[in-house]
Amino acid sequence: MKSKNKITQNNGAQTQQLLNTCQLFPSYTYELEVNPIKVKQLHKPNSINYIGTDAIRHIKDKNGNRLTGKGIKVGIIDTGIDYNHVDLRKAYVKGFDFIDQDQDPMETKGLGPLSTFHGTHVAGVIAANGKMTGIAPDAEIYVYRALGPGGIGTTETIITAIEQAMKDNVDILNLSLGVSINGPDLPTSLALDKAVESGIVAVTSNGNAGPEIWTVGSPGTSERAISVGASTPELEIPYLQYDRQLFRLKPIVGSAPWNLTRSYDIIDGKHGKKEDLANLSVDGKIVLMKRGDITFTEKVMNAKNQGARAVLIFNNEDIEITAQLETEIDIPAAILTKAEGERLLRLIKDKQTLAKIIQKKEEDLLADFSSRGPVTYTWDIKPDLLAPGVAIESTVPGGYLALQGTSMSAPHVAGAAALLKQANPDFSPAQIKALLMNTSILLQDEDSQTYKPFEQGAGRIDLVRAFHSNSIIQPASLKYGKISGSKFEEKTKLITVENISDEPVHYTFSTPPRSDAINWDLPMPFTLGPKQKTKIKIGLEVKDEHKQNQIFNGYLTMHANSQTIQIPYLYVVNEPNYPRIMAFSLETTKQTDVVKYEVYLPGGADEFGIALFEADTFQFVEFLDVVKNMKRGLVTKKAKLKRKIHSGVYIAVAFAKKEGKEDYVEQVVEINQPQ
Template sequence: MKKISAAVIAILFFTIILPQQPLSAALVSSASTTFSLPQLPEPSPNERVVMVFSTKETPDQAELQQVVKHFPSIKIRYVFQEVFSGFSVEGKRSNLQKLEKQFPHVQYSSEAYTYKADMEGSVPFIGADKIRGYFDPKGQRLSGKGVKVGIIDTGIDYNHPDLNRNYKGGQDFVDGDKNPMESRNKNGASTLHGTHVAGIIGANGVMKGVAPEAELYAYRALGPGGHGTSDQVLAAIDQAVKDHVDILNLSLGTDVNAPDLPITEALNKAVSKGVVAVTSSGNSGPNLWTVGTPGTASDAISVGASTPPMKIPFLHIKRGRVEKDMKLLPMFGGVPWGLTKTYPIIYGGIGNKEELKRVSGKIVLIQRGTITFAQKVKNAEEKGAVAVIVYNNEKGEFLGSVGKESRIPAAAMSRQDGEWLKKMIKKGTILGPTIYKEEEDRLADFSSRGPVTINWGIKPDITAPGVKIRSTVPGGYLSLQGTSMAAPHVAGACAILKQAHPDWTPAEIKAAFMNTAKVMVDDKGLPYHTYEQGAGRIQLEEAINTGTLVMPGALSIGRLPSKLFMEKEKVLTIRNVSKETKHYRFITPPKSAGMEFELPTAFSIGPNSEKKVTIRAERIDAFSKKKDLIDGAIFLSDGESTIRIPYLYVVNEPRYPRVMGFAVDNGKKTNTLHYEVYLPGGAEEFGIALYDPESMKYLGLLDWQKKIGPGLKEKEVVFPKNIRLEQIVAVAFARTKGREDYQELTLHMKEKGS
């Protein structure tokens, strides 16, 4: 059975009905249930795997070499020195198990996680054009000159004419050399992500990035297809710190919302050594609690995606007294959506050829699922349709792409709008003209939201343009979207800010952007929540000119229990970075959801000086049971400007996903499985249930435990010998305080010897 990575699996929460009896009873009774079914193949002791070992201190390399030489199959991959104590090795599974026992100092080990890449008007939109008229302390124009920016990604096409001038070197942790060129593979595994990211940060040719004279260093940790292991990313962070980069961009991640995984902790360590770390928050929105590691790193700058100024197509439907505008998201790779005439709209089912009847000269509404977007569009095109709209089969909007061979435009639509339009079509002929609306500073639907589990931190910290961003790719230019495109806008802006204020620490640079961010509002004019947009969209010119820094830039107050009169204290550092004395006063916010703040009285701070102040949040009455996330902002005036400081606290035990990162592999022994799962809040009951994928018939339990603590869990379990299915649905579930959460994956089983 092939290893399934937690980073590659989409997190799905199902409402599957488990057996009605108590799980402990189900565990006992499953042994007496008879199935005529195969057993798992015996895991090969010769299978080569990569393991990461954590040690209390940086391992002695001579001692490690001495132990490893007794195992010819084992190859040392990396010894981590700067941001993580440990090492990684590759070798036969059987030998790695022996190594763990023979090498002292090992705290724990795990197979390497897989990380994946998150995939012109945006540059001036954040103020990068205005700052060209500003100068650094040396009298040079602000362009990122002299600032070293490291990019941990799929590599860079350093031969691109817009990038070769700024490329200064790097390292390849996929092929193990010093040539971090993008993957070039004829089998469809070529990459372009890192080159696109690099162009946003520092293109300097036909296209200009945010910091066009920054020095670019490439660390290729993601290989063909855009995937890489956790030890490769760790090694890249380690090397970047050794190379003394000033800024580090990581447009990559997993779907695990955890503040305590190795790469998250490594980024915090890098920041403590003076590196400004910028990460994408993830593309798993619009649901809450979807921000993924390393975007959960408390000291890094986690970036969500917003829209730059753009014309958005809407389908305008008017029938009788009913009138509605429905947003369209044009798909990538095909013909741009530029319809100006009015066409009839017809329903085309799932998009199979036999369903597409009388579609010639019409727009076809098709449901997402079963066949690819490209196939749906191709089928409609062959039948004479003028355009295709694919509506979602689950809540929210989605990103889609079709092949370049498509000759008609295609767009995506939300499920809510699609179902409504389908009902209207059934009532009679619908005409659908396209209208276009100007839009900017909207939070992208795909942008992952916070907060962070366990420590209840506010993430993302800020947002930046991440929709329809044109940048460099091998051989030319291309528009892409994702928080991967938002993060490098901030990384480039950090390079500019570092040039303008070379003595500022990572915390001060982060605060400058958060203190001066523009608060974004939705289509109804209401501000997005703090745990959706952070402090808001970055404004580079305002950040450079700020005279006051408030650190941290947001108050993650944490969890408040149900008892009344609970209070928590937070300390803010107010730094006057101007050349004059400033007089400060807090503006008392209105009481909100049973909370009020005790704020310091007015005070003054001299030039280039700072003061620590204590903010006390007090709970004065009972909270509404309907809300478990309470956010808002307090304000600090320095006489010239007002700084907004967002806050967040959670009530009791909020409703966050209890199961994440579920992955399964062969165990060390015959007929066993090894699983990993992340339980951010632990569970009163945890287990893994097995189902027949055809009938969803319950087959039994693979594991079951009571009162399990939070964190990453690993265990080897015996697989029932009497189950002989080629595919099995495994559902990891957690039950706590009457709530049940699930994550499922399909196991592809093979008989021994096959």
């Protein structure tokens, strides 16, 4: 999180109104997280049709046109677009560059590693019309370049772009961007809510900070927008088989495909340094290495130079990582988790046998990187739904590329929303959001366990089910908020049931499994005639003595004739274990004894403080600030050094305590004092 001075650009009255709504928060730095995989020849992207696009093309809109997005205006707030790309020329209508302040939203080009391609990739998924066909190939694309070189942008540029999209009366708006701060009151989240209120279907990525809980970031925390997590389309995944045990491989970007058909020896290559491999017989073998000491590129290149057939690198930490080589190397290389790497290392030492590579088909799994919810403070369920976001081929300047990230998932939903809007021009953003959620497919993990609502929302999008649905249920998810857990409580939610078909629909609820924690008060069966709608109550009776500081969630099953609709629900008990501090930055000022800091506290703090330590010895210096009962949200303050300290590098540790839980974030800061 980086702070800037107050906004000085005159963005017009509507922007100022949005910024006032957002409390004139300082600017955050927005960044994009995607992992590129080179595509030498475009295949037919399977993710486009995996959600059912081809299967509904025969459906006609009210003017007799096939469903291609014709007449629908889709805004894209991103890094710009290569509007000269042969697959995007037809779709591009107009745009604006809020980085260079002109009407040319071209991607950043000619700046080496700072050149961009992200917006062009997003646009291709939505509306490519050439060698590649997007979900809505006849949609009209309006492009707003709000992220500049390196894919970096600020709150001001993004909110200004949202304002322009509202002025242009776009029907759909895609934002595949975000910050890793889980708060409903962040500026872009509030601005997106305003855009939806104006009639725009806003779609945003949920974030790439998974698999941990509470990792959804703004604007994915927007209440009214459709926040999209990432699932896998049908993929072939390489596995290493050794002594009848299987190890899932995560290929390193820039290495060769794992098309190995023979059996191979595996040897321990230590850390993959030249001296580690010097006295080993490496030629024609798979080399197992531990992460650390040198770069991934050096490890793989050292093994290649010794004649290795492939490289496996296992992590030295219990976290998920994705690796990319600095240059392409023509042998396969992949990442293993710490646990699996250590297990394989023990096996090759205990039992000498040959390894082989097998390919397994996988589909409809939640991507590890996909951010999870729920949203802090409001306890909203995010993501709202999932869409394919792994190995997604699409357009980039000069060709095509496969990328992964929730940035790739969001445009699948934006394209789907464009088709729904074409077929149903009178549908509101809330109806389109609910319809997509009502008809999504609940996914299960490899152990056949259904993912939780705060992991997958209502499930993976399915256009066939959406276009053949007889009903819309809204809201499509139920958030019951916070309870004390120590006494009997009743919660009630009103939902609207709408029959959108031309036939009567009979509605029933399945009886939820018995629970020691809750009782449900569900409506009796009822019938609605064609185009009728009604409101019904969904009651929740919370029993005594809940487990404290927990998240309770699941799905209610509703039947609309033969159609099944899964409705996610969630509530929390007291203060669940969300991070008590989400972001922290500290910087010096012109006054040598004064520092300025920003911190985001999702639920406020019983006690907040900043401790200063020597960087080399970690010896305590002083408390820069200590505050009792700190308010929630973004806090910007100045703090004064209480005594004179020498110039140098220090570590500032910000901590927040709330309801017995304490978290901290640290930052290195350089303090210069006059001689």
